[in-house]
Structure formats: structure tokens, C-alpha cells
Amino acid sequence: MTTAFEVTATDGAARAGVLHTAHGDVPTPAFMPVGTKGTVKGVDPDELREVGASIVLGNSYHLHFKPGEDVVAGLGGLHGFMGWGGPILTDSGGFQVFSLRDTLLAMDDGGVTFRSLYDGTPERFTPELAAEIQAKLGSDIAMCLDVCPPSGVPRAELEEATRLTAVWAARQRAAPRADGQLLFGIAQGGSDPELRRRSIEETVALDFDGHALGGLSVGETRERMFDTVGWAAPLLPAAKARYFMGIGDPEGIVEVIERGIDMFDCVLPTRLGRTGTALSWEGRLNLKNARFRDDPRPLDEGCDCAACRRFSRAYVRHLVKQHEMLGPRLLTVHNLRFLLRLTADARAAIERGELASFKADVLARLAQEPAEPAWRF
Numbered sequence: 001m002t003t004a005f006e007v008t009a010t011d012g013a014a015r016a017g018v019l020h021t022a023h024g025d026v027p028t029p030a031f032m033p034v035g036t037k038g039t040v041k042g043v044d045p046d047e048l049r050e051v052g053a054s055i056v057l058g059n060s061y062h063l064h065f066k067p068g069e070d071v072v073a074g075l076g077g078l079h080g081f082m083g084w085g086g087p088i089l090t091d092s093g094g095f096q097v098f099s100l101r102d103t104l105l106a107m108d109d110g111g112v113t114f115r116s117l118y119d120g121t122p123e124r125f126t127p128e129l130a131a132e133i134q135a136k137l138g139s140d141i142a143m144c145l146d147v148c149p150p151s152g153v154p155r156a157e158l159e160e161a162t163r164l165t166a167v168w169a170a171r172q173r174a175a176p177r178a179d180g181q182l183l184f185g186i187a188q189g190g191s192d193p194e195l196r197r198r199s200i201e202e203t204v205a206l207d208f209d210g211h212a213l214g215g216l217s218v219g220e221t222r223e224r225m226f227d228t229v230g231w232a233a234p235l236l237p238a239a240k241a242r243y244f245m246g247i248g249d250p251e252g253i254v255e256v257i258e259r260g261i262d263m264f265d266c267v268l269p270t271r272l273g274r275t276g277t278a279l280s281w282e283g284r285l286n287l288k289n290a291r292f293r294d295d296p297r298p299l300d301e302g303c304d305c306a307a308c309r310r311f312s313r314a315y316v317r318h319l320v321k322q323h324e325m326l327g328p329r330l331l332t333v334h335n336l337r338f339l340l341r342l343t344a345d346a347r348a349a350i351e352r353g354e355l356a357s358f359k360a361d362v363l364a365r366l367a368q369e370p371a372e373p374a375w376r377f
């Protein structure tokens with residue numbers, strides 16, 4: 001196999017490229033819709049294609065417990081099981097283990113012990129198990145098991161998280177994987193310059209197929225997060241893909257793309273959709289608001305999604321208010337299309353060498369948008 005990633009255009013620190021996987025190419029920058037339990041909630045694979053998704057996420061933690069990787073493997077791997085023939089990236093489960101901090105029991109050089117979210121029984125994840133789960137799921141890109149502490153932990157805890165992440169990465173790097181499966185390492189270290197640099201050096205030394213910045217978008221300020229990405233992304237090798245874990249609001253997307261990030265994911269568009277909110281160039285629209293009761297306009301006037309082509313805000317509001325399942329589905333399809341189109345437009349702007357003006361235009365148009373923290377769950 002040739003190299004997994006090619007940079008095809010640059011504009012300042014920003015890059016356009018192509019990530020080659022066993023199930024197809026991913027044009028980058030790429031927004032990756034989150035399909036935690038083997039489904040992007042409420043959206044079928046044909047609709048994912050239609051909104052422009054080229055890769056989706058699955059989650060090892062949840063799929064390990066329900067229905068179990070052996071069941072998935074027996075039904076054609078995650079691609080066959082969920083009916084999506086395109087590229088899939090699987091999270092290792094580390095983020096779920098460490099974000100549910102009151103379920104943590106112990107961690108050491110061998111792995112982490114925690115209580116299962118599903119039934120409270122003690123379970124143990126090791127780098128070898130993270131590799132085995134992802135090999136059986138058959139994802140195109142597997143992620144390393146890492147230690148992801150929230151923002152604001154004592155420096156000693158952040159340092160130990162960084163150390164364990166490196167120890168585990170070396171073990172997972174040596175573990176078997178599925179044919180053609182890429183493996184990405186994850187650098188931790190929060191916003192601490194020394195620890196982040198050390199983690200990047202230790203990760204890069206293991207020669208992974210791509211690199212992720214983990215441990216950001218975990219409660220620090222937006223300013224600190226963007227500042228950290230700004231100096232940390234260029235420390236990652238230019239010839240390999242760079243993945244920022246857990247950002248997906250329109251403003252955040254253009255900010256990380258400008259700083260040299262190629263891939264990102266977030267539950268924001270799907271979660272907002274399920275709670276009755278549409279992304280738009282007028283800011284976020286809460287469809288429960290009475291002002292939409294007789295609004296004949298589409299969710300966003302410039303949007304070409306299946307919801308905006310056919311339905312009014314008034315109709316979507318009616319569906320949401322009446323708890324009709326079509327309402328959240330239409331909003332989810334629309335929100336995904338909004339972000340995937342924004343990302344594709346950013347890629348085209350990089351190719352034209354016009355990202356700076358594109359970004360300025362996006363931020364001006366989004367000026368009504370409240371600056372909320374990025375979400376990742």
C-alpha cells in the first residue's frame with residue numbers, strides 16, 4: 001500500500017488532502033459524523049452519503065458491550081453490520097472510560113479497570129484488547145487506547161496520563177490488526193507546553209499511520225484550545241493526517257482547519273438535531289420557539305439538504321412539538337449537511353488559496369452564533 005495520506009494543496013498552515021483507506025478515499029479536511037453504537041442516530045447510510053459524509057465514527061466501548069465485537073464480526077464486521085460500505089474510524093473507548101470518572105477503579109501500565117456503564121460490573125481495557133476489538137469490528141482506522149483527563153487536573157495527574165498514553169501506545173502498536181487497517185496514535189498533555197510536546201514526540205516516534213490531538217475540547221477555554229492547536233499541530237509530521245478529537249461547531253471547524261487539522265468529529269450536529277435545534281447562517285434556531293409557528297422558509301435558506309428542499313420551519317416545528325420522530329431526523333440530516341458543506345467549502349477555499357477570506361466571511365456570517373464550548377461525548 002502506498003502512503004495513507006497525501007497533501008494536495010496548502011494555504012498557510014491549512015491543508016487539503018486525501019486519506020486512502022481500505023474502504024475508499026476521504027477528502028480532507030473531513031468532518032466525521034459520530035455513529036457511536038453503529039448508527040448515526042436516526043440517519044440511514046444512504047442519507048449519510050447524500051449529505052456528503054465520506055467517513056463515519058464507531059465506538060469500541062459501546063460496541064464491545066452491546067452487542068459485542070464477536071457478534072459484529074460474525075455479521076460482516078461493522079461495515080456489513082451497519083450497512084455502510086465507506087470508511088469507518090473507531091474510537092478506542094478510552095475517552096468513554098475516562099470521561100465517566102466515577103466509574104474508574106484503577107489504571108496501571110497494563111490497562112484500566114472500570115465499572116461498565118451498562119451494568120456496573122468491573123471491566124478491564126488494555127491496549128491489546130482495544131486492538132482486538134477494533135480488529136474484529138474491522139474499521140478502516142483504529143485508534144490507540146489513551147488516558148484522557150479533563151481540563152484542570154493537577155499537573156502530576158496530567159503527566160501520569162501522558163506517560164501511560166505512551167506506554168499503552170507502544171503496546172497497541174505491536175498488537176495484531178485487521179488487514180489494511182490504519183492505526184492512529186493520540187498525543188495527550190492538555191494545554192501544557194512541555195507535556196504536550198513530550199507526548200507528541202513519544203507518539204510520533206512510534207510511526208503510526210496518522211496522529212490525533214486528544215485531551216483538548218475537554219473543558220478548557222476556547223481561546224486556550226485554539227492556541228494549543230495552533231502550536232501543537234505543526235509539531236505533527238506534515239506527511240500524515242492530523243485528527244482533532246471532539247470539535248464540530250461551525251466556528252471551531254474553520255479555526256482548526258486554519259491551524260492545519262485534517263479530520264475532526266463531534267456529536268454536536270446530531271445531538272442538536274435530536275433536541276430540536278437547527279444550525280443555520282442566522283445562528284442556532286430552536287424550532288420549539290413560537291416564532292416559527294407559521295414560518296414558510298426552509299431551516300436554512302441556502303441549504304440543499306432533503307429537509308430544506310421540501311419542508312418549512314413551521315412543519316419541522318410542528319413535528320418537534322408533537323414529538324414526531326421525523327422532526328429530529330430532518331434536523332439531524334440538515335445539521336450534518338450544514339457542517340459537511342461548510343467543510344467541503346473550506347477545502348475548496350484552501351485549493352484556491354483563499355482560506356483566510358473564506359474564514360473571515362464564515363465568522364462574520366456566524367456572528368450571531370453564541371460561543372459555546374465544543375462538545376464531545
Ligand SMILES: [Zn+2]
Binds near residue numbers: 299300305306308309
Ligand atoms: Zn438543510
